[in-house]
Amino acid sequence: MVEMPIVIQDYMPSDREDLNQLALAAFAQYELHYEDWNGFQEGVARMSDLAGNADVIVAKRGGIVVGGIGHVGPGRPRDPIFPDQWSVIRMLVVAPEQRGQGIGKRLVAACLQRASRAGAAIVGLHTSPIMADALSLYTAIGFERDCDLPPINGVPYARYVLSAEAIPLALKLLNE
Numbered sequence: 018m019v020e021m022p023i024v025i026q027d028y029m030p031s032d033r034e035d036l037n038q039l040a041l042a043a044f045a046q047y048e049l050h051y052e053d054w055n056g057f058q059e060g061v062a063r064m065s066d067l068a069g070n071a072d073v074i075v076a077k078r079g080g081i082v083v084g085g086i087g088h089v090g091p092g093r094p095r096d097p098i099f100p101d102q103w104s105v106i107r108m109l110v111v112a113p114e115q116r117g118q119g120i121g122k123r124l125v126a127a128c129l130q131r132a133s134r135a136g137a138a139i140v141g142l143h144t145s146p147i148m149a150d151a152l153s154l155y156t157a158i159g160f161e162r163d164c165d166l167p168p169i170n171g172v173p174y175a176r177y178v179l180s181a182e183a184i185p186l187a188l189k190l191l192n193e
């Protein structure tokens with residue numbers, strides 16, 4: 018059977034429930050790592066709320082949401098761990114059964130294009146060593162760890178950064 022192509026597009030309010038369910042499914046693999054799993058899941062299940070202060074981008078196959086990501090542009094409200102003039106990448110998620118096909122890379126590329134258009138000097142994100150696939154994706158395109166962050170719910174986190182000058186090479190690597 019021929020698979021439908023992946024379409025990357027802006028989040029629409031009608032994607033709300035699908036995106037939230039997808040985020041829950043994407044993070045389910047971390048259940049044993051967080052001390053307060055129920056509390057953590059409550060936050061994950063509100064991924065669509067990002068759309069209030071961020072550009073949310075979704076990946077769809079055959080009209081079904083299979084991935085998502087948030088881009089918080091310079092000047093938009095954010096966690097104080099990120100300076101105001103940065104772009105921030107939030108919550109990269111791909112449906113477990115759709116992984117390994119380049120959907121995550123396409124979502125990150127869409128985010129970096131937004132950051133570039135917005136004139137951000139730095140793109141930041143926070144992630145954890147438990148998120149090994151995401152970490153290898155981000156470090157493979159040039160993100161560097163710049164500081165440790167307080168653990169979230171018992172899970173270690175660190176901040177990673179990519180300078181604006183490094184975005185063109187990152188986009189090239191993402192498209193290979």
Ligand SMILES: CC(C)(COP(=O)(O)OP(=O)(O)OC[C@H]1O[C@@H](n2cnc3c(N)ncnc32)[C@H](O)[C@@H]1OP(=O)(O)O)[C@@H](O)C(=O)NCCC(=O)NCCS
Binds near residue numbers: 043121149
């Ligand atoms: C991280 C995630 C979004 C990757 O999505 P994906 O669509 O499978 O990613 P891609 O197919 O675009 O792969 C991109 C890169 O990710 C890394 N990667 C993906 N799957 C991997 C695996 N099983 N093992 C190691 N690296 C892997 C590789 O660097 C890969 O690049 P390559 O194909 O050139 O080797 C997905 O695994 C996910 O949703 N994880 C759970 C949620 C999460 O941890 N989010 C990150 C929050 S910071």
